[in-house]
Amino acid sequence: MAQIRLPAGYTARPLDPDADLPDLLDLLTACERDLHGPAAPAADPGELAAVLARPGFDPAVDTVLVHGPDGRLAAWAWSERRCECRVHPAHRGRRLGTGLLGWIEGRAVEQGAEKLVQVVADLDATGLAMLRTYGYRPKGASWLLGIALDDLPEPPPPPAGITIRPFRSGDPDDERAAHRVVEEAFADWKARRLPFEEWAQHAVHRETFAPERSPLAIADGDGETDGGTGGRVVGVALALDQPGSADGYVESLAVDRAHRNRGIARLLLQHTFRACRDAGLSHCTLWTHSGTGAIDLYLKVGMTVRYTSVVLEKTLPR
Template identity: 50%
Template sequence: MPELVPPLPAGYRARPATADDTSTIHHLVSACERELHGRVRSDPGGIAAVLARPGLVPELDTLLVHDPTGRLAARAWVNRRSEVDVHPRHRGRGLGAALLDWAEVRARRAGSEQIVQTVPDDDTGAVALLRCRGYAPMVTEWLLEFPMPEEPAVPEPPAGVTVRAFRPGDEHDAHRLIEDAFDEWQQRRESYQEWARHTVERPTFAPEMSSLAFHGDQLIGAVVALNLPEAGEGYVEQVAVRRDHRHRGIARLLLRHSFRAFHRQGRRTCVLGTHSDTGALDLYLRVGMGVRHSSTVYRKSLRTA
């Protein structure tokens, strides 16, 4: 059992998550997303990738709360950052506060000096809870959308640059390019296996909508895309361009190729997420994307006097 299971309302019980819970957790997260934004953005592959995070010990770092009928009412996990979700039917009963307490205790036990959690800005209840518990804003995240009532135009590539869809065998080169590009702002590099679980090994990975740019035979840019059936729209998971080929329109070129590929598969919207540390918001706005909604990454120090 997890350490220090928090006090719960009568009839509720808690246990750690296992890989067999992936589908049930996805249903819970989906219900939260529908309640807040009217559509689903998560998928079971993303949940499975979280449960397989390096260093995360499900028996200690995850908690599922079931109601008296045995249905999943809430869940939490903590491992360098944390997530807490409470099903809309079970809110107002203190489950969110109890799981937040548990996450902080577990993070301290694991030796973390801080805990981080991302909350949509329009989830006013969750924002208020974090703020009253001493969490402070750290980073802003945006979900951007590109409406496609008509097939998007694709610009001509710069001289010497070619673009094609992702093929088997591109995985390791794409991982290396993306991690090199993200070194400027991310706190740590992801191993190939960790990266692959969130991208190319995910059931929703869409290689035909994922675009790669080459200068000669050198990979210089990549868009990794997912096809999210419940959302009914395309999703760009990652965009990266090699440093020495930036400011040439490569990112815009790759995005437009992916947008067009999604349009030809019947999607009429494509979305992607970015945050203030990347400095990429203006790029996406220039491509023609608009902000659908925003979230804030909150941080709390766990250092004791």
């Protein structure tokens, strides 16, 4: 089993999903607000639940919690084809991140991974410097974009043969159709295609999924239908609620290749923006990665960059 080196007085053990989640969410929230200010949203329990629901994920071997001399949670990490490491601001500068990085890489080698990807906020100069020191090299960037919802234009009419309607809450036909569209749209960019159950944990089965803010684009008369949708789903914008925040959030935006360059993605975004505004929210946000090539679309609809993160990659020893 991968080992971890810690400073004197610190202890490590695996996550107990039945007991540790409240403390872990507090740690994640503290890390985000240290970087982005007190207005940053609290950590989303649904995002953490999606990590723990990854097929084959075993908290007993794929997670580490580090507690400080006072018994409080100081850091955590997980590794299972992807990875994450967070150190509480009050415990930085004590080489906890270095120790956890060694554990992450050791665990990834045990799992047979050839490469590791880390995503670090560009404001985290210490984290970026550490990863570069240990052989990680920039691979791309990701951005959090936002838009104010107080002066939205009227959405244009949909293209011929396209109907826009909200996602039907709990409808398995809509869920399966959205999964197909999202996974096919990103097939060339993502390392692997997610099976439905794993994907759904990240999207439509999260407690914060907001179907009323999640429009679908339906193509009529093309000879194919998706169950009870009344046509074939060719575009989706899936939105999440962020409790305690004035921001709406777009988790996924995807359009079938055969229907791109028709203005469908922009139209779906505009419908989501208006639904967020109607829900009393003041802004809407989303993350995008440089590999998707979508940032120009978001800038054209009036979104601006809030935060930037650097995507780094390292080839692991065999």
